[in-house]
Amino acid sequence: MSTASAVVTGLGVVAPNGMDTEAYWTAVLDGRSAIAPITRFDASRYPVSLAGEVRDFTAKDHIPSRLLPQTDHMTRLSLYAADKALADSQVDLGGLPEFAAGVSSASTMGGFEFGQRELENLWSKGGQFVSAYQSFAWFYAVNTGQVSIRHGLRGPGSALVTDQAGGLDAVGNARRQIRKGATLMVTGGVDGALCPLGLVGQLTSGELSTSTDPARAYLPFSADADGHVPGEGGAYLVLEEAAAARRRGARVYGELAGYAATFDPGTDGTPRTGLERAIRRALDDAQVRPEQIDVVFADAAAVPDLDRAEAEALAAVFGPRAVPVTAPKNTTGRLYAGGASLDLATALLSIRDGVIPRTPNVEACAPDHPIDLVVGEPRTADIGRALVVARGRGGFNAAAVVRRAS
Amino acid sequence: MSDxxxxxxxxxxxxxRESAGEDESIxxxxxxxxxxxxxxxxDSLALLEAAGRITRxxxxxxxxxxLDGVETPRAFLDAVNAALVRV
Structure with a gap:
């Protein structure tokens, strides 16, 4: 396997606070949150009633009729984001060899809304009323399949299911495929399960905020943190072999310079050290020292114990309060695999524009978290390298370093 | 149910159209x-979905x-109508 560089040449964002990259980025810089009462269904009797919904998406405006009966909402959002990313990259896929381009996506929940509807059909009407498309529409890997078919991406195809960490694991895997010979990978994640079945599934984590005040419901690293809010959306990226991108004169957002994943033991009481190891290995992989990282996009669970573990891991690697840390994901809600992919896109936009978005609604970092949390206003800074951190339920940790293209 | x-x-x-959508180019x-x-x-899954709807x-x-070997709308109609006579 080579050590070819992989660069990001296209971004496709679909977020509750922005239906494309620039709208989302503007909202993030303005600190504009989309967290609000759930409208997709009557959530008034559920303990969690807030979410970050993508409200401006009309499926039939973006998705071919042939695909509507066979796709869950999150697949439609995936197709939309992948379309945007490919258009942004301006690549001519037809000019590539047949198996040179592939798809590596991540999904945390799969197609719950579709699945719930078909389960309701099964139990209330009978098996004859279950859609034949249920066979794949609910499935975690379906986004990779549908994106691949739509764009004729017949190279490597894979799907990762490691919760929020998956949004980085998918991109790390895409780089691996490029090093094994692929020219281009469409990669990232989109999640969305804001239906009763999906919400009930998410409730089992015990990590969702039950606040009914959108401004108070998702306060990572705050002394008032009481959990996160679910959201839907994410991002797809076009990752390209650097030399190929250069040859076609592509605009480059940055390089995926480092990536690592680790796994923590289960709930047996063993100290969780995996996050720190993942960060150190990602830095090593990028061949950078901690002091060369200009900003960290945090996992930011807003669960006090998890915030503490993350803050301590960051302080162990970088020193206490030695690097700016931010979590603009509290403007979208936690997007699971989609969240980490979106953080990668956000990090690349930070590099592009020389600005670190703030973590809105948080007035101050809790004093016992030894990190420099960016609150109040965005910070202007020359950003050459950014670290993105993600954790998934069940012990998954991932870290990625992106840097300005040389 | 229709009789x-x-x-x-x-x-x-x-x-x-209802069960499998419609290719815009056709x-x-x-x-x-x-x-x-x-x-x-x-594809075959679209036919399966259509057959399910006809059943209902x-x-x-x-x-x-x-439905094995059914490749055209005419063959599909022949198969369904033969089954309808059987009912």
Missing amino acids: ATEITIDDLKRIM DLDGDILEVPFAELGY EYGVSLRDDE
């Missing part, structure tokens, strides 16, 4: 009786093997 004893090509077009309103489903943008709407039961 029709025969389904027509127009019924089938409606069912295909005109289903033309004469498609002999056009293979593959050329109309429908017309109360007809199609065995899996009755």
Whole structure:
């Protein structure tokens, strides 16, 4: 396997606070949150009633009729984001060899809304009323399949299911495929399960905020943190072999310079050290020292114990309060695999524009978290390298370093 | 449930549109009786979904093997109408 560089040449964002990259980025810089009462269904009797919904998406405006009966909402959002990313990259896929381009996506929940509807059909009407498309529409890997078919991406195809960490694991895997010979990978994640079945599934984590005040419901690293809010959306990226991108004169957002994943033991009481190891290995992989990282996009669970573990891991690697840390994901809600992919896109936009978005609604970092949390206003800074951190339920940790293209 | 004893090509077009969508680049309103489903943008799963809807709407039961080798709307209609007579 080579050590070819992989660069990001296209971004496709679909977020509750922005239906494309620039709208989302503007909202993030303005600190504009989309967290609000759930409208997709009557959530008034559920303990969690807030979410970050993508409200401006009309499926039939973006998705071919042939695909509507066979796709869950999150697949439609995936197709939309992948379309945007490919258009942004301006690549001519037809000019590539047949198996040179592939798809590596991540999904945390799969197609719950579709699945719930078909389960309701099964139990209330009978098996004859279950859609034949249920066979794949609910499935975690379906986004990779549908994106691949739509764009004729017949190279490597894979799907990762490691919760929020998956949004980085998918991109790390895409780089691996490029090093094994692929020219281009469409990669990232989109999640969305804001239906009763999906919400009930998410409730089992015990990590969702039950606040009914959108401004108070998702306060990572705050002394008032009481959990996160679910959201839907994410991002797809076009990752390209650097030399190929250069040859076609592509605009480059940055390089995926480092990536690592680790796994923590289960709930047996063993100290969780995996996050720190993942960060150190990602830095090593990028061949950078901690002091060369200009900003960290945090996992930011807003669960006090998890915030503490993350803050301590960051302080162990970088020193206490030695690097700016931010979590603009509290403007979208936690997007699971989609969240980490979106953080990668956000990090690349930070590099592009020389600005670190703030973590809105948080007035101050809790004093016992030894990190420099960016609150109040965005910070202007020359950003050459950014670290993105993600954790998934069940012990998954991932870290990625992106840097300005040389 | 309909008590029709025969389904027509127009019924089938409606069912295909409802159950599997419609390829924007293909005109289903033309004469498609002999056009293979593959050329109309429908795969085997689309036919399975359409057959499921026909089962529910017309109360007809199609065995899996009755759709084996069915490649055109005409063959599909023949199979369904044969089954309807059986009901």
